[in-house]
Amino acid sequence: MPTLEPLRPDHADALLAFERANRGYFARSIPDRGDAYFAGFADRHAALLAEQAEGTCRFHVVRDPAGELVGRVNLVDLADGSAELGYRVAESAAGRGIATAAVTEACRLAATAYGLTALTAVTTVDNPASRAVLARNGFRLDREFLLGDRPALAYRRSLADLTD
Incomplete structure (x- = not known):
């Protein structure tokens, strides 16, 4: 199964390649990051590392069993x-259970290593795969809203069961 690694400076090149290779795929289900994201990626990566060092965010890359960077999970x-x-x-x-396993691990880390008690998540209505990942991980629908011009759903999950 996949592994989560905390974001590090040496992830920059692989993460940029991942984002570029999947830009069109992601844009089909979530708003595109825009050209500025890619043009300023080095500065953005440094800013994420600074946020992580402050403890306000926890960023992770997802590696498949062969070690390839195949995703990211952020808190x-x-x-x-x-x-x-x-x-x-x-x-x-996609379709190999990697997202489900990565979110499972992120929930465990959130509860045990980061001391969190609840998580929220958002997905668009037209992204059934993401909705399924959240449902498999115990997230419950909280509300509906518009994300830009797209119908979206907000979910919530208590982490109490992971600290028992």
């Missing part, structure tokens, strides 16, 4: 025992 805006979960998996890794 952002850590405050008051909660954070927002975000994740993306490469098109080449």
Whole structure:
């Protein structure tokens, strides 16, 4: 199964390649990051590492059993025992259970290593794969809203069962 690694400076090149290779795939289900994201990637990567060092966010890359970077899982805006979960998996890794396993591990880390008690997550209505990953990991629908011009869903998960 996949492994999560905390984001490090030496992940920059592989992470940029991952984002570029999957840009079109991701844009089919979530808003595109835009050209500026790619043009300023080195500065953005450094900023993420600084946020992680401050403890306000926890960023991870996902590696498949062969060691290839196939995804990322982020916990952002850590405050008051909660954070927002975000994740993306490469098109080449989709449908293999990698997202489900990576989110499972992120939930475990959130509860045990980061001391969080709850997570929230957002996905668009037209992304059934992401909705299934969240459901398999115990997230419950919290509300519906618009993400830009797209119908979206917000989910919540208590982590109490992971600290028993």
